[in-house]
Amino acid sequence: MKFGILVNEGPYQHQASDSAYLFAKAALAKGHEIFRVFFYHDGVNNASRLTVPPADDRHIVNRWAALADEHKLDMVVCIAAAQRRGMMDDNESKRQGKDADNIHPSFRISGLGQLVEAGIQCDRLVVFGD
Amino acid sequence: MLHIVNKSPTERNSVESCLAHAKKGSKVLLIEDAVYAATKGGAAEARVRSAMADVTIYALQPDLAARGMADRVIDGVNLVDYGGFVDLVAEQANCQSWL
Numbered sequence: 001m002k003f004g005i006l007v008n009e010g011p012y013q014h015q016a017s018d019s020a021y022l023f024a025k026a027a028l029a030k031g032h033e034i035f036r037v038f039f040y041h042d043g044v045n046n047a048s049r050l051t052v053p054p055a056d057d058r059h060i061v062n063r064w065a066a067l068a069d070e071h072k073l074d075m076v077v078c079i080a081a082a083q084r085r086g087m088m089d090d091n092e093s094k095r096q097g098k099d100a101d102n103i104h105p106s107f108r109i110s111g112l113g114q115l116v117e118a119g120i121q122c123d124r125l126v127v128f129g130d
Numbered sequence: 131m132l133h134i135v136n137k138s139p140t141e142r143n144s145v146e147s148c149l150a151h152a153k154k155g156s157k158v159l160l161i162e163d164a165v166y167a168a169t170k171g172g173a174a175e176a177r178v179r180s181a182m183a184d185v186t187i188y189a190l191q192p193d194l195a196a197r198g199m200a201d202r203v204i205d206g207v208n209l210v211d212y213g214g215f216v217d218l219v220a221e222q223a224n225c226q227s228w229l
Contacts, residue, residue: 001220008229015162015193019136022192026212032220124219126134127227 003027004118005037008129010045011060012053017046020128021063028071036074036118037064039107041129044082047075049104065106075107076114131156132222133185136229138163139174144228149177154184159210159218161190168194169202182206190215 005024009016024034039046051061068075082088082103083096089109093101103109119125133152139145145160145167152158158181160168167174168189178187191209194200203209210218219225 003219015136019161022212023215027216030213030216032216124225126219126225127229128136129227129229 001123002033002035002121004035004122004125006115006118006125006127006129007037007039007043007046008041008127010042011051013042014130016128016130017043017060017064018058020126021060021067023126023128024073025067028067034071034073035122036076036114037068038076038078038115038118039081040078040112040115041081042085043129044077044085044087047077047082047087047104047107048102050102061104065104068106076110077103077107078115079109079111082109132218132225133158134225134227135160135164135167136162136227138166139172139177140166145174146177148228149181149185152181152185156185157188157218157222158185159188159190159215160207161193161215163197165189165194165197165199168204168207169199170204171202175204178204178207188214188218 005020007020011017053059088101089103090101133148135144135148137144166172167178188208188210191211
């Protein structure tokens with residue numbers, strides 16, 4: 001079965017990202033396909049490559065990235081939600097005249113159309129948020 | 131239809147809203163802080179027990195265990211792990227998160 005996952009909350013503050021990750025991992029283990037993970041609202045903060053949690057804590061960003069790299073997951077960050085929160089990739093950083101970028105390379109920036117497409121293409125869209 | 135609720139009944143009314151709207155035969159999965167609704171002596175115990183006449187209640191076992199509530203689950207509540215969560219989503223035609 002083809003799953004889409006929507007993550008609406010950031011890491012460490014709410015359990016949503018953890019729940020979504022563990023759901024995605026379990027779905028892949030059962031042989032299901034994850035069509036896309038879409039990060040919206042504060043969920044865009046799950047994509048910061050500068051995240052440095054204490055050594056004894058889970059690294060939510062790297063954990064998502066590792067799962068995506070292993071299973072070739074399409075992880076999309078909403079561009080408007082990201083820009084509001086100072087999250088940008090190299091291209092956006094240059095375009096906006098900023099001096100830094102912070103989106104992890106396992107994530108890509110795109111628009112809400114990608115969420116709509118996931119809703120259309122997937123058998124199920126599972127929403128995780130606050 | 132699978133309803134997914136993630137907030138404690140003492141924090142929000144999403145458990146109550148969900149149970150009030152869920153049609154007979156629906157399945158309700160309690161995750162994150164909503165697992166408190168599945169506990170004996172919890173604020174929603176009576177409500178959940180009466181709802182079990184019409185809907186099937188599930189609770190995410192790892193979230194119960196994380197809160198030290200694994201041995202206080204109301205009789206008749208079905209426990210699932212994340213794999214069971216995936217199965218519930220796959221088996222129902224659609225799912226709704228009560229955020």
